[in-house]
Amino acid sequence: MQKRAVVLLSGGLDSTTALAIARSAGYDCFAMSFNYGQRSLAELNAAKKVAQSMQVKEHVVVELDMSKIGGSALTDHSIDVPTSGLEEGIPITYVPARNTVFLSIALGWAEVLQAQHIFIGVNAVDYSGYPDCRPEFIKAFEDMANLATKAGVEGQKLTIEAPLMGLSKAQIIAKGMELGIDYLQTVSCYKATDDGKACGICDSCRLRKHGFESQGFTDLTRYV
């Protein structure tokens, strides 16, 4: 059997690059996205396009209503998304335990598929300030996952692959271009319009724009 990987795919720049890396490493890729009550569905539409153009074996969109627990500007529509630039500390766009939840559900699917690899596009350099994007978190999740599952008990090691962890946004973009990604398909904006246009001023837009501009790339983003 071809080696299999579950890839968390939001439809943004990072996860799309992680998928391209998994694919170029020879994995059969199974993409997983979430409809978790996020403010903008444009990212999810982008995920569908990306999954199709990268010929994943299967793409599932898991419905999960995180808005019930609230606590984030991305899921609680009574909180505004900040647009005045990155600040110190953990931003209000942080969704409590989001990567933990996504990786856990991916872990369940990996077990069913007998996939021993889960790819996630987190990075700790041009970094959002989210605690669940740090390498020590990824390592702790992997340790836990190997105790949680039937595969783990039976001695098949599962690894969490975070190939962007040490890369700057500009390096991620350079890598993705090398792999032929069409970044115009991807949506990073926290408050994108339904047809996928970006605001240009939220934290995610700022990080993305800086990534393109700092290396003299053309900014492949459609703005409002």
Next chain:
Amino acid sequence: MQKRAVVLLSGGLDSTTALAIARSAGYDCFAMSFNYGQRSLAELNAAKKVAQSMQVKEHVVVELDMSKIGGSALTDHSIDVPTSGLEEGIPITYVPARNTVFLSIALGWAEVLQAQHIFIGVNAVDYSGYPDCRPEFIKAFEDMANLATKAGVEGQKLTIEAPLMGLSKAQIIAKGMELGIDYLQTVSCYKATDDGKACGICDSCRLRKHGFESQGFTDLTRYV
């Protein structure tokens, strides 16, 4: 502020006892249940009754479609629930990564509520053979959780409380009776009827029945 706990509540015997223990320890309890594509909704109805009678501060039922990933007799309706007795190894009723997923979502809610305790009714004695019911799994999850969250980063330690871990089913029942639980409200059967009657022959029914009978308790279960 009164100390707060998130309690995972399936509506079965174990989680109901865990809730009673949390309550008797003086926590403000926030109960969380899941509609995850399980075969029987009777357990979920039981959870609602239990939450109400135990006066939890809030009870949320999170919708999460685990049937999309398949792999278990509890969520994949093309697989039969075994009824011929407990066998060696991990049973087909094991839902891949279920406790990991449930604990992760509970972790998100705990963070929003500023609760530093999550209660889960797993036990490793009269034990189902599920890997994610073992103490080493609970410990690894706790370690991961403290790296995953804003609270963890800010130095507030979160603990995963598994007060039933070292107890036999009979000891759990004895504890629950001491705390005044009405076990007739609870449903453990994997294939309970919609009105909450148990089959009496699935693994979960066998463990429950043995728990009552081994100590000479009246079996507080409604059978078909």
